[in-house]
Amino acid sequence: MINYFKEILVGFWSLLAGMAVTIRYFTKPIVTVQYPREKIKMSPAYRGYPRLIIDPETQTHRCIACEMCARICPSQLITVEGIKFPGEKQKRATKYVHEHYYCSLCGLCTEVCPTSALEYSDEYRLAGYHREDAVLDHLVILQLRQTAAGLPVTAIPSAEEIAAAAAAEAAAKEAKAKAAAAAKKPQAGEEVKE
Numbered sequence: 001m002i003n004y005f006k007e008i009l010v011g012f013w014s015l016l017a018g019m020a021v022t023i024r025y026f027t028k029p030i031v032t033v034q035y036p037r038e039k040i041k042m043s044p045a046y047r048g049y050p051r052l053i054i055d056p057e058t059q060t061h062r063c064i065a066c067e068m069c070a071r072i073c074p075s076q077l078i079t080v081e082g083i084k085f086p087g088e089k090q091k092r093a094t095k096y097v098h099e100h101y102y103c104s105l106c107g108l109c110t111e112v113c114p115t116s117a118l119e120y121s122d123e124y125r126l127a128g129y130h131r132e133d134a135v136l137d138h139l140v141i142l143q144l145r146q147t148a149a150g151l152p153v154t155a156i157p158s159a160e161e162i163a164a165a166a167a168a169e170a171a172a173k174e175a176k177a178k179a180a181a182a183a184k185k186p187q188a189g190e191e192v193k194e
């Protein structure tokens with residue numbers, strides 16, 4: 001009989017203890033993230049996939065298509081193409097694709113970049129249904145980020161624009177080579193040294 005009442009008391013006490021915990025947390029702010037409707041802010045130390053930085057001055061990327069990141073990547077995941085457009089001093093990336101599925105986030109690409117054009121993204125929702133979902137076109141991603149931030153969108157040059165720039169570059173190189181050859185030619189009346 002004593003055990004019977006003892007069990008009732010213990011059960012009642014554990015019920016009260018449980019309710020006390022519930023009541024204590026009932027009025028506290030919710031800490032559970034309502035994923036996927038809510039996104040958390042990642043720590044600055046988080047390493048998502050490497051992506052192009054938006055330069056605060058020019059509001060576009062700083063990639064000059066030198067391909068150093070592509071060459072140093074141990075898994076050969078980066079494809080970069082670029083060309084020097086008429087009137088511009090440096091090459092500009094016309095394609096920047098990163099196949100993220102084998103990326104070890106080693107950071108070599110971000111470190112080697114001579115223009116500090118790369119950073120780690122804070123994106124953590126990287127799951128996909130197909131392998132192609134992990135193939136990231138960074139010029140397109142840049143456009144999406146610029147749109148989201150209300151910045152002018154960097155146009156991706158069309159195949160015709162690239163071909164025209166390549167032809168102009170080839171013509172400029174040829175003209176330069178001809179000028180150099182003409183400068184080396186001995187002028188009339190000048191002695192040719194044996």
Ligand code: SF4
Nearest residue numbers: 073103104106107109
């Ligand atoms: S972080 Fe490393 S593995 Fe990933 S793309 Fe850059 S160099 Fe390649």
Ligand code: SF4
Nearest residue numbers: 063064066067069113
């Ligand atoms: S190393 Fe930097 S500048 Fe060169 S291609 Fe890569 S991102 Fe562009």
